[in-house]
Amino acid sequence: MVTIYDIAKKANVSPMTVSRVINNSPSIKESTRLKVEQVIRELEYVPNKQARSLTSKETRLVSLVIPDISNPFFTNIARGAEDKALQLGYQLILGNTDENQDKEEKYVKMLMSTGVDGVLIAPTGDGSAANLKKLTKRRIPFVYVDRTVPAVPADSVTGDNPATIKGLVQHLTALGHTRIAMINGPGSISIAREREQAFEEALKLSGLTPQPMYTLGTHFKKDSLSEIVSGLQAIPKQAFPTAILAANNFIGVNTLRALHELQLRVPEDVAVACFDDPDIIPDYNPFLTVASQPAYDMGFLGMQLLIERIQGTAPIATRRIVLPAEIIVRRSTVRE
Missing domain, CATH: 1.10.260.40 (lambda repressor-like DNA-binding domains)
Structure with missing residues (x-):
């Protein structure tokens, strides 16, 4: 050498x-x-980067830690983050936590030992506060993408959850639906709380009363089908919803599958809309009505905020960027 x-x-x-x-x-x-x-x-x-970092105290390494790389939404965030990092002369280390806080902790410890300059993170939930405080203690800057942890303030780039949920509810009520259910992720995750609160507010604005039996819980991972089937089966047939709002793309796909198992047609029997686009679903017809978030832009802007923190060019106050989603109406809510 x-x-x-x-x-x-x-x-x-x-x-x-x-x-x-x-x-x-x-x-x-x-x-x-x-x-x-x-x-x-x-x-x-x-x-030799390690040798240079001894004198400059900078490795030019940044990390993106996300909860599920198999989800197209987070894959697109990763693409945006990587493109911005490379544009600014940084290399990206990717960590996938599988929505597991213990795995997230292992990644945080590994990143601290590696000596990354900063971390862009979609935390697993409120319990991530302990992991984030470790980064703060080591003076490693981090920025939130998609999700936040209120107990540990930092810059963030997120979607406009309230406006998007309200737009989806308005779309369903405009079609005449009054029995609208929501299938959501865990309340320990910031986006789940924001979406449920917006769902209830949107129902009230439409003159509808939120009912507990129409708010179902599962998780944001791919294998939520059995929980969704069980939750729907618990609703009395005479009160079964005519429309379902899924809180993320995996929930949306599994809602279609669950309704198929229950021998219900979409949209003839039940309309389905979801947050985030699962991309093409070749074995399902109709396609989902979705709220498509600018995931690539989230990653791109989040990395920009992070590198500004690393380089000391960011303001002292934390910054919050909120990006709108695009509601795309497809055949899962509107009959042809």
């Missing part, structure tokens, strides 16, 4: 001079800089 001593020998300069050229020191004469850079290219020298 080529070292700065090899470069120094061939360029006939001191190792210290080579180090200053690599670190863009302004004290080096232009002629010397050009000579050393020529030798660096000839020997194809690659700087």
Whole structure:
């Protein structure tokens, strides 16, 4: 492996001079800089990041920690975050927690030992506060994407949950639905709380009274089908909802499957709309009416906020970016 001593020998300069050229020191004469850079290219020298970080205290490494890489929503967040990181000269380490707080803790400890400059994170829930406080204690900046933990303030980029849920409810009530159910994720996750509160407020604005039997709970992961089936079966047939609002894309897909198991047609018997787009579902017809969030932009902007924190160019006060969703009406709510 080529070292700065090899470069120094061939360029006939001191190792210290080579180090200053690599670190863009302004004290080096232009002629010397050009000579050393020529030798660096000839020997194809690659700087050792760990060694450089000892002096600069900067690794140029950032991390994105998300709860479910199999979800297209988080995959698109990852693409946006990676594109922005590379654009600004940083490399991205990806962590997938599987909605598991213990796994999240292991990632946080690993990232602290790796020496990342900052973390963009969609926390597993309110219990993530302990993990985030570890980052704060080590003075490692972090920014929230999609989800937040109120107990630990930080910059955030999220979707407009209240406005989006209200828009979906308005779409369903405009079609004449009065028995509308919501299938939601755990209340320990900020977006689940925001969406449930917005759901109840939207019903009231439409002159409807929220009823506990129409608010069903599950989780945001892919394997929620059995819980959804059980929850729907518990509703009396005479009061069964004519429309269901799913709080994320996996819940939306599994709601279609659950209704199929219960021998109910969509949208003839029950209309279905969901938060986030599951992308193409080739084995299901009709396609879902969705609120499509700008996931790529969330990752892109979240990484920008994070790197501004790392570089010390961000304001002292925490910043909050809220991005609107686009409601796309498809055949799961409107009959052709």
